[in-house]
Amino acid sequence: xxxxxxxxxxxxxxxxxxxSDGRWEGRYIKDRDMKGKAIYGFVYGKTYAEAKxxxxxxxxxxxxxxxxxxxxxxFEAATQAWLQQIEEKVRESTYSKYxxxxxxYICPFLGKITLDNLTEEKMDKFTEYLLKNGGASENTLSPxxxxxxxxxxxxxxxxxxxxxxxxxxxxxxxxxxxxxxxxQRKLEEHLVGSEDPIRxxxxxxxxxxxxxxxxxxxxxxxxxxxxxxxxxxxxxxRIQDPDPAAKKRTKLILERPKxxxxxxxxxxxxxxxxxxxxxxxxxSAYLLTGTEKLIEPRCFxxxxxxILKSCNLEKYNFHALRHTFATRCVENGFDIKALSxxxxxxxxxxxxxxxxxxxxxxxxxxxxxxxxIFNSSAVFSH
Numbered sequence: 001x002x003x004x005x006x007x008x009x010x011x012x013x014x015x016x017x018x019x020s021d022g023r024w025e026g027r028y029i030k031d032r033d034m035k036g037k038a039i040y041g042f043v044y045g046k047t048y049a050e051a052k053x054x055x056x057x058x059x060x061x062x063x064x065x066x067x068x069x070x071x072x073x074x075f076e077a078a079t080q081a082w083l084q085q086i087e088e089k090v091r092e093s094t095y096s097k098y099x100x101x102x103x104x105y106i107c108p109f110l111g112k113i114t115l116d117n118l119t120e121e122k123m124d125k126f127t128e129y130l131l132k133n134g135g136a137s138e139n140t141l142s143p144x145x146x147x148x149x150x151x152x153x154x155x156x157x158x159x160x161x162x163x164x165x166x167x168x169x170x171x172x173x174x175x176x177x178x179x180x181x182x183x184q185r186k187l188e189e190h191l192v193g194s195e196d197p198i199r200x201x202x203x204x205x206x207x208x209x210x211x212x213x214x215x216x217x218x219x220x221x222x223x224x225x226x227x228x229x230x231x232x233x234x235x236x237x238r239i240q241d242p243d244p245a246a247k248k249r250t251k252l253i254l255e256r257p258k259x260x261x262x263x264x265x266x267x268x269x270x271x272x273x274x275x276x277x278x279x280x281x282x283x284s285a286y287l288l289t290g291t292e293k294l295i296e297p298r299c300f301x302x303x304x305x306x307i308l309k310s311c312n313l314e315k316y317n318f319h320a321l322r323h324t325f326a327t328r329c330v331e332n333g334f335d336i337k338a339l340s341x342x343x344x345x346x347x348x349x350x351x352x353x354x355x356x357x358x359x360x361x362x363x364x365x366x367x368x369x370x371x372x373i374f375n376s377s378a379v380f381s382h
Contacts, residue, residue, distance in 0.1 A: 014026075015028065015055075016048060016051050016052055016055065018048070023045065023046060023051075024044065024045045024046070024047060024050065024051035025042060025043070025044055025051060026042065026043045026044075026045075026052060026054065026055035027040050027041070027042055027055075028040065028041050028043075028055050028058055028059055029041075030058070041058060043055050043058060073114065073115060074111060074112060074113065074114055074115075075106075075107070075110040075111050075112075075113050075114070075115060075118065075156075076107045076110075076111030076112065078115060078156055078159070078160050079102050079106060079107055079111070079156055081159070081160075082155065082156045082159045082160075083095075083098065083102065085159065086098070091255050091256065091258070092239065092253055092255055093237045093239050093253060093255060094258075096239035096240050096242070097148075097239075098152055099240075099242070101148060101149050102152065105130065105134060106149060106156075109126055109129065110153070115157075115160060115162050118157070118162065118164050119164065120164060120165045120166075120167075123150075123153075123164060123167070124167060126153075127146065127150060127166070127169060130145075130146045130149060130150075131143070131146055131169060134146065134149075143169045143170070143171045143172070144171060146169050147168055147169060147171055150168055150169075151168075153166060154166050173354075176319065176320060176323045176357065177314070177316055177320055178316075178320055178323045178327050178357050179316060179320060179321070179324045183313050183314070183316075184206070184324065184328075186311055186313065187202075187206075187308070187311055187313060188203065188206070190307070190310070190311045191203040191307075192275075195279070197279075197281075197287060197288050197289055197290045198300065198303045198304070198307070199307065200276075200279055200287065200288075201215055201287055201288040201300070202304060202307065202321070203272075203275070204272070204276075204287065205318075205321045205322070205325070206321055206324065206325060207269060207272050207325065208230060208266055208268070208272075208325065208342075209321070209322045209325035209326060209342065209343055210232065210266075210322070211257075211258075211262075211322065211344070212297045212300070212301070212318050213235035213237050213257075213297055214232050214234070214235050214257060214262075214344075215287070215288065215300075216235075216236040216288060216294060216295055216296065216297050216300055217234035217235050217236045217286075217294065218230070218232075218234075218286065218287045218288070219283065219284065219285065219286050219287065220280065220282060220283050220284075220285055220286075220287060221283035221284065222287075223268075223276060223287075224265075225273065225276075225277065225280075228267060228268050228270070228273050229265045229266060229267050230265070230266050230268060231265055232257060232262065232263060232264050232265070232266065232344065233256070233263055234254055234255065234256065234257070235254075235255060235256070235257045235258065235262075236252065236253070236254055236294060236296060236297060237252075237253060237255070237297065238250050238251070238252050238253075238296055238297070238298065239251060252294075252296050254294070257344065259344070259346050260346070261341070261344055261345060261346040262344035263344075264341060264342070264344050267342075288300060301317075301318050304318050322343070322355070323355055323357060326339060326343060326351065326355035326356060326357075327355070327356060327357045327358070329342075330358070330362075331358075331362050336348060336351060336352065339351055343355060
């Protein structure tokens with residue numbers, strides 16, 4: 001004797017059940033929200049078989065077009081595969097940044113969504129969420145941070161050959177205040193003559209335009225006194241330590257500069273070279289410490305701000321020195337291509353669009369050149 005299976009009864013795990021009103025209800029996952037949480041669809045029938053048939057029809061409709069198995073994996077799996085693929089190809093600090101963006105912003109919202117379910121509409125909602133509530137304690141994120149997150153997301157999709165349009169948010173050009181000539185003169189008067197290596201470093205940056213990490217990594221051996229130049233080969237940054245056994249969550253690293261063009265030789269003006277000779281340290285010592293121990297960018301920035309405060313100057317951030325250097329070079333007729341290479345830019349457009357801040361004095365000087373046209377114009381010769 002054996003029991004025949006009742007084909008009108010639901011199987012365990014099918015998500016089909018009989019309601020109190022006598023109808024049969026079936027539930028299925030039709031989508032996922034930005035956090036990967038399931039969004040359910042429901043079907044109803046007079047019998048179990050009818051509800052099951054309707055559910056299978058809905059799942060079949062959802063499954064149409066899923067012929068490529070590469071699209072059926074979760075976004076978080078694609079993210080991990082992409083991170084593994086680029087780890088050996090980018091700088092350690094770059095990889096750390098990508099990994100942080102993926103773990104903090106991308107995977108918590110897109111991780112549980114399958115690649116085939118990623119649509120332009122979902123990406124628009126993701127972008128909107130990041131701009132409005134994506135930060136800590138659901139605060140807003142800056143357009144620059146959102147742009148970085150979406151750029152990484154696009155790279156992951158490109159790696160998996162998934163074509164989804166992602167609209168990048170418009171980004172306002174950051175406002176960088178360069179030192180006025182009076183403020184620069186005031187700062188230089190405070191710096192010159194001091195034996196403090198921090199003050200020497202600030203003066204050095206005013207006339208070389210190094211990035212903060214590059215300046216912190218600079219040793220006296222990088223200065224070629226014979227050829228009057230400085231070799232930029234390294235950069236310092238603090239990144240998250242991925243080692244779970246590490247005592248600290250972050251670590252200080254010394255690595256090559258951000259791009260190939262950032263590794264460069266910068267000619268030094270004669271007056272700066274003579275000043276450096278008067279304060280020359282051991283080749284093995286760092287310029288900013290005078291010892292074989294380097295200073296991290298954050299600590300140097302704090303010292304820099306204290307020096308500005310002691311000079312009663314406005315709170316220019318350190319990057320303003322680099323912009324000030326570029327602007328002074330343009331004001332003095334520098335060749336733009338040469339300036340671009342000195343700054344370590346891979347594209348001359350970056351130099352022109354981001355680092356040149358013409359003063360009103362400079363604009364007036366350029367406009368006065370129209371006097372030649374005015375003086376030679378026949379209209380005004382009578």
